[in-house]
Amino acid sequence: MVPGAAHAANPSDPENTIYLDLKDGRVVIKLRPDLAPEHVERIKKLTREGFYNGVKFHRVIEGFMAQTGDPTGTGMGGSKYPDVKAEFTKEPFERGTLGMARSQSPNSANSQFFICFEDSSFLNGQYTVFGEVVDGMEFVDKIKKGASGSGTVTNPDVIVKMQVASDAK
Numbered sequence: 001m002v003p004g005a006a007h008a009a010n011p012s013d014p015e016n017t018i019y020l021d022l023k024d025g026r027v028v029i030k031l032r033p034d035l036a037p038e039h040v041e042r043i044k045k046l047t048r049e050g051f052y053n054g055v056k057f058h059r060v061i062e063g064f065m066a067q068t069g070d071p072t073g074t075g076m077g078g079s080k081y082p083d084v085k086a087e088f089t090k091e092p093f094e095r096g097t098l099g100m101a102r103s104q105s106p107n108s109a110n111s112q113f114f115i116c117f118e119d120s121s122f123l124n125g126q127y128t129v130f131g132e133v134v135d136g137m138e139f140v141d142k143i144k145k146g147a148s149g150s151g152t153v154t155n156p157d158v159i160v161k162m163q164v165a166s167d168a169k
Contacts, residue, residue: 016040017165018047018131022143023157027115027136028165029098032129036087039100039109039130044164046079046111052162057143061151064120066143067101068159069112078110087128093120096133096140115140 011017011028018029033040046052051071058075059067070077086106093099093116101112109128116123117140133140146153163169 011165014166014168015164018043019161019163019165019168020136021160021162022136022139023160024142025136025139027139028134029131030134031131032091035089035091036100036128036130038084039087039128042079042081042084042109042111043113043130045081047162047164048167051079051111052159055159056153056156057158058153058156059114059151060143060146060153060156062145062148063118064151065099065114065116066140067112067114067151069101071111073156075112078112081110083107084109084128087130088125089129090125091129093123093127093129094132095119096137097129098131098133099123099127099129102127117141 016031016033020027020029031040055068055071056073057066057068058070058073095116095118097116099114100109101114102108144153144157
């Protein structure tokens with residue numbers, strides 16, 4: 001799933017590619033509007049507004065996933081926009097898959113998302129898949145992990161900068 005950097009340096013679809021800059025390097029994400037068009041549009045809108053810049057990875061569970069996208073850093077916050085309805089598919093949650101976080105309600109995704117460290121098939125069909133890491137997964141692996149069980153992180157890592165590739169400077 002993670003091809004070489006040559007592919008990442010020149011994305012085939014810059015409008016549906018995200019650059020996620022972390023403390024250790026750049027992660028290149030291929031968005032999947034074919035699976036979740038509404039979620040992809042929300043992510044791009046918030047990215048273009050600078051919403052994610054400086055946001056913490058507030059919940060990071062070793063061997064599972066890193067979650068971010070809450071401006072309050074508590075896991076309870078979101079954007080000013082209405083929640084997005086679920087766009088569940090048969091696409092599996094594998095290493096490098098990006099999914100939208102939500103509450104117990106399937107139609108409560110807003111701005112929070114997570115990146116899977118490992119295959120997480122127990123999430124299949126229950127959360128919206130909207131993208132996949134195509135380069136830089138080694139930098140995702142270096143995100144500071146949280147406490148056992150809860151995944152709550154003390155002094156968490158942040159998104160240094162997030163941008164749509166077609167807008168990158």
